[in-house]
Amino acid sequence: MQQLADRLIDHGFLSGLPRELGYVLVVAFFAFLMLSFIMTVAGVTSWLERRVWARIQSRVGPNRVGPQGALQWLADGVKNIMKEDIVPLAADAPLFKGAPYLAMMGFFGAFAVVPFTENMIVADINIGVLYVSAVTALVVVGILMAGWSSNNKWALLGGIRSAAQIISYEIPAALAILTIVLFTGTLSMQGIIREQGWAPWNWFLFDNPFTFVAFFLFFISALAEGNRTPFDLPEAESELVAGAFTEYSGLRSLLFFLVEWGNLYLIGAICTSLFLGGWQVPHFTENGFVLGLVQFLTFFLKAYFMVFVAMWIRATLPRVRVDQLMTLCWKYLVPVAFANMICAALYFAILPHGSIFVRLGMFAFGLGLLVHFLNRVLFHLRRAKPELHFSPIV
Amino acid sequence: MGYFDNIRESVRTIFEGMAITASHMVRKPYTIQYPDRVDVRVQDTLPFRYRGLLDVDLEICTGCLACERACPIDCIVIDAEKDKNTREMVLKRFDIDLAKCMFCGLCSEPCPTGSIHHTPEFEGADYSLESLIRRFVKAPVVAYKPIKGPETNPEIAPLLARGLRYLDEFASPGDAS
Amino acid sequence: MSTAIDIDLHREGPGGLETEEMTLNMGPQHPSTHGVLRFVVKADGEVMRRAIPDIGYLHRSIEKIAEKVGYHGFMPYTDRVDYVSAMQCNQGWAMACEKLAGIEVPRRGEYCRVIACEFGRIASHLISVGATSMDIGAITPFTHAIREREYINDILEELCGARLTFNYMRIGGCAWDLPPGFARRAIAYLDRFEPLIDEYNELISFNKIYVERLANVAPVSRERAIAWNLVGPNLRGSGVPYDVRRDVPYSAYPDFEFDVPFGTGERGTLGDCYDRYMVRMREMKESCRILRQAIEGIPPGPVVAKVPRTFKPAAGAVYTRVEGSRGDMGWFVVSDGTAFPARVHIRTGSFAAMAAIEELSQGLMIADLVAVIASLDIVAPEVDR
Numbered sequence: 001m002q003q004l005a006d007r008l009i010d011h012g013f014l015s016g017l018p019r020e021l022g023y024v025l026v027v028a029f030f031a032f033l034m035l036s037f038i039m040t041v042a043g044v045t046s047w048l049e050r051r052v053w054a055r056i057q058s059r060v061g062p063n064r065v066g067p068q069g070a071l072q073w074l075a076d077g078v079k080n081i082m083k084e085d086i087v088p089l090a091a092d093a094p095l096f097k098g099a100p101y102l103a104m105m106g107f108f109g110a111f112a113v114v115p116f117t118e119n120m121i122v123a124d125i126n127i128g129v130l131y132v133s134a135v136t137a138l139v140v141v142g143i144l145m146a147g148w149s150s151n152n153k154w155a156l157l158g159g160i161r162s163a164a165q166i167i168s169y170e171i172p173a174a175l176a177i178l179t180i181v182l183f184t185g186t187l188s189m190q191g192i193i194r195e196q197g198w199a200p201w202n203w204f205l206f207d208n209p210f211t212f213v214a215f216f217l218f219f220i221s222a223l224a225e226g227n228r229t230p231f232d233l234p235e236a237e238s239e240l241v242a243g244a245f246t247e248y249s250g251l252r253s254l255l256f257f258l259v260e261w262g263n264l265y266l267i268g269a270i271c272t273s274l275f276l277g278g279w280q281v282p283h284f285t286e287n288g289f290v291l292g293l294v295q296f297l298t299f300f301l302k303a304y305f306m307v308f309v310a311m312w313i314r315a316t317l318p319r320v321r322v323d324q325l326m327t328l329c330w331k332y333l334v335p336v337a338f339a340n341m342i343c344a345a346l347y348f349a350i351l352p353h354g355s356i357f358v359r360l361g362m363f364a365f366g367l368g369l370l371v372h373f374l375n376r377v378l379f380h381l382r383r384a385k386p387e388l389h390f391s392p393i394v
Numbered sequence: 395m396g397y398f399d400n401i402r403e404s405v406r407t408i409f410e411g412m413a414i415t416a417s418h419m420v421r422k423p424y425t426i427q428y429p430d431r432v433d434v435r436v437q438d439t440l441p442f443r444y445r446g447l448l449d450v451d452l453e454i455c456t457g458c459l460a461c462e463r464a465c466p467i468d469c470i471v472i473d474a475e476k477d478k479n480t481r482e483m484v485l486k487r488f489d490i491d492l493a494k495c496m497f498c499g500l501c502s503e504p505c506p507t508g509s510i511h512h513t514p515e516f517e518g519a520d521y522s523l524e525s526l527i528r529r530f531v532k533a534p535v536v537a538y539k540p541i542k543g544p545e546t547n548p549e550i551a552p553l554l555a556r557g558l559r560y561l562d563e564f565a566s567p568g569d570a571s
Numbered sequence: 572m573s574t575a576i577d578i579d580l581h582r583e584g585p586g587g588l589e590t591e592e593m594t595l596n597m598g599p600q601h602p603s604t605h606g607v608l609r610f611v612v613k614a615d616g617e618v619m620r621r622a623i624p625d626i627g628y629l630h631r632s633i634e635k636i637a638e639k640v641g642y643h644g645f646m647p648y649t650d651r652v653d654y655v656s657a658m659q660c661n662q663g664w665a666m667a668c669e670k671l672a673g674i675e676v677p678r679r680g681e682y683c684r685v686i687a688c689e690f691g692r693i694a695s696h697l698i699s700v701g702a703t704s705m706d707i708g709a710i711t712p713f714t715h716a717i718r719e720r721e722y723i724n725d726i727l728e729e730l731c732g733a734r735l736t737f738n739y740m741r742i743g744g745c746a747w748d749l750p751p752g753f754a755r756r757a758i759a760y761l762d763r764f765e766p767l768i769d770e771y772n773e774l775i776s777f778n779k780i781y782v783e784r785l786a787n788v789a790p791v792s793r794e795r796a797i798a799w800n801l802v803g804p805n806l807r808g809s810g811v812p813y814d815v816r817r818d819v820p821y822s823a824y825p826d827f828e829f830d831v832p833f834g835t836g837e838r839g840t841l842g843d844c845y846d847r848y849m850v851r852m853r854e855m856k857e858s859c860r861i862l863r864q865a866i867e868g869i870p871p872g873p874v875v876a877k878v879p880r881t882f883k884p885a886a887g888a889v890y891t892r893v894e895g896s897r898g899d900m901g902w903f904v905v906s907d908g909t910a911f912p913a914r915v916h917i918r919t920g921s922f923a924a925m926a927a928i929e930e931l932s933q934g935l936m937i938a939d940l941v942a943v944i945a946s947l948d949i950v951a952p953e954v955d956r
Contacts, residue, residue: 056415057714058424153593230708230780233938316415317408318781319708321938322617376413383766404779414774415711424718443747445732466644498647498738503746504880512732565748567877
């Protein structure tokens with residue numbers, strides 16, 4: 001984007017402005033574009049989540065507002081904005097009002113390094129992945145502020161639990177990322193994607209068994225960082241109130257929820273870049289625009305598939321209790337992540353360029369898992385007898 | 395070793411659970427999207443014994459007050475007195491307070507003709523409490539006197555048939571089925 | 572409605588640090604199906620010291636109403652004593668009145684009662700296991716359980732005309748006989764339902780996270796369960812194989828062959844939440860067994876005995892017990908010879924379970940309190956009547 005900004009300032013319609021002001025304007029414009037895109041994606045995710053849950057639960061989900069209910073998220077958003085803005089009397093007002101924005105900054109800042117296509121990335125810094133890890137830690141500050149300033153014991157409990165959870169799960173996530181970085185030698189997101197290919201056996205997911213394990217480690221840790229089930233104790237339980245966000249209403253609570261759904265997309269985007277080959281497609285045309293479009297769609301669909309898997313997991317699994325959550329992190333994920341990284345380093349030392357046999361073998365293993373999964377799905381479908389309907393309506 | 399057993403057990407059960415939910419995603423949902431996306435009127439699909447809102451067929455009411463006595467909540471108020479001149483029962487008032495009614499069916503059981511009965515109607519919500527007091531007598535009417543043999547009056551016969559069919563559903567002692 | 576709650580502030584913690592005990596209120600409004608219950612929780616951070624129950628939010632003076640409406644008129648009120656499984660409450664009241672007046676219910680009536688009660692038991696257990704799953708965090712098993720319960724509601728709607736407050740039984744038998752086609756539909760439902768219990772188990776009961784949440788949580792030993800007056804699946808979950816249907820047989824239950832599942836500490840300690848939960852899952856299968864036998868073997872004949880319109884039993888007192896979904900439900904009726912009972916008292920399993928929570932909750936985490944309430948299957952209408 002640096003080149004784009006320079007071009008606009010030197011020859012384009014921003015000529016005549018001082019260079020720094022030009023940069024600020026360009027960055028602000030792209031930030032606004034990105035914000036609109038991410039907020040839309042987060043909103044649509046909320047609608048899609050409800051539809052997916054509903055189908056899993058044998059019901060229908062929102063299907064009245066707009067075609068198939070696709071505008072439900074707009075209606076929810078408008079409703080939330082129109083609600084009364086309640087700041088509790090005894091709450092710490094500046095912290096209370098500022099907490100959603102901090103959480104928002106934490107998650108939104110990470111989108112500066114998400115590569116949507118080969119050329120469409122806001123800032124291709126050479127410490128991309130590390131930057132993402134660092135910026136998402138701001139969300140912790142936001143949640144702690146929310147919990148403390150609400151002047152509510154439940155909120156405080158929820159906020160502290162959430163903070164402990166997010167900080168603990170940064171470690172296995174970072175270790176999993178490091179496993180990938182071992183193989184690429186670069187922290188830059190575009191660099192990591194360029195090391196992969198468009199074919200599934202060229203993805204890092206199937207590169208060798210250690211990156212395969214790293215994928216699952218990263219996904220679980222990322223779910224925990226995003227406060228999603230099975231790790232959503234701070235927000236959905238805390239004794240049946242909303243946890244750190246209990247006292248929030250209207251627009252502020254909407255911002256927290258948008259952070260949660262947008263975070264899902266961020267997790268999907270990082271997973272895609274690191275493990276699933278990013279925007280890589282075979283070079284089938286010279287037309288840059290069409291190629292860019294296909295790359296964008298590929299990246300978006302891969303990231304959204306991970307979002308779908310997160311929704312599916314949320315509908316399936318129960319919550320983990322807080323002490324069990326900590327046990328899972330420190331006694332299971334961290335040692336496994338360390339062992340995985342050491343084995344990956346050994347593998348890298350022996351085979352610096354990997355081996356096509358290992359890649360194809362891992363791909364076959366993945367396919368085998370998928371076939372086994374579909375087998376189980378068919379078994380359950382066959383076992384459930386056809387639907388009985390006593391009432392003639394159905 | 396318990397450590398690896400835990401991991402294996404978690405992976406296995408989570409895999410199985412995800413397969414079950416995936417199988418549910420492709421099944422037909424159970425929801426009936428009432429009231430605007432159903433093909434038939436729901437009231438027409440309910441069983442005959444359904445205990446919906448109460449209705450009184452005043453043409454076959456005998457004024458015996460059995461329903462008023464049977465109701466545990468005293469939501470039925472009937473004014474019936476024997477006219478001194480014509481020696482006939484005259485019904486002056488038959489009010490059912492549906493706001494109090496708990497749809498237990500104890501009133502429809504002792505009715506001799508099935509005049510008070512439950513209908514499949516269940517959409518009774520309204521904005522005023524007054525409208526829930528159903529007043530079935532508009533002007534004083536003469537109560538029905540059951541005759542021996544089949545009823546010939548064409549206006550009353552179908553009502554009586556329906557009422558007796560409703561009462562037939564109730565089990566009676568000594569009734570072999 | 573205030574309970575004396577002593578708050579020890581400024582406790583000396585380790586290292587000479589002053590700590591305070593938090594008093595939290597799990598208020599009468601809960602997003603779960605247990606009804607209006609309130610707990611005042613004194614917690615030290617995450618660990619609870621005591622959870623003091625506060626009851627009475629759903630008190631409707633049902634026992635007093637009985638003295639006003641008379642014996643026949645009280646039958647619809649018994650539905651409301653435990654509206655999640657209303658058939659067994661109907662049976663309890665009917666049996667108490669029949670014992671007072673010495674009325675014998677015809678054989679077919681007894682079979683109809685058993686069919687209705689066992690369907691009610693399956694429906695109630697479905698809600699219980701669904702609500703337990705939802706409280707632990709899994710949202711889909713609840714909707715699956717409710718979907719199955721809807722089918723049972725459809726079956727019972729054809730039988731008696733209502734879906735929740737059935738008012739199906741009368742003193743002396745049942746109000747309606749089985750409608751035509753009932754046996755075919757009921758058996759079709761049971762054929763569909765039994766494999767779904769296995770599917771439900773594989774989805775949630777054997778899930779490692781779920782087992783970790785419920786196993787070893789709040790174990791109740793045999794002696795404590797008996798001392799605290801727990802009944803039903805709570806008692807059986809602690810390893811005491813006591814079931815009123817088998818040990819104090821009533822109605823047509825001696826004709827049927829069924830097992831009484833009880834907890835063995837299969838995944839944790841004996842009498843923990845998981846044991847109680849699995850007892851309910853297994854009981855649903857046993858109810859299916861009883862239902863098949865009852866529907867197949869139902870004898871012809873009347874379903875109700877002749878009972879006077881104004882029921883005036885002889886003076887005396889009687890205590891009958893039925894196996895409700897939540898355990899041994901006791902019906903104590905005192906008659907003074909008039910058409911209205913002098914006193915009715917209903918002894919329910921949830922009341923004792925509520926009292927047990929105060930001791931059980933010591934040392935548990937707040938997240939476990941929800942699991943304990945759910946696994947003891949406490950419903951507010953039974954506690955408060």
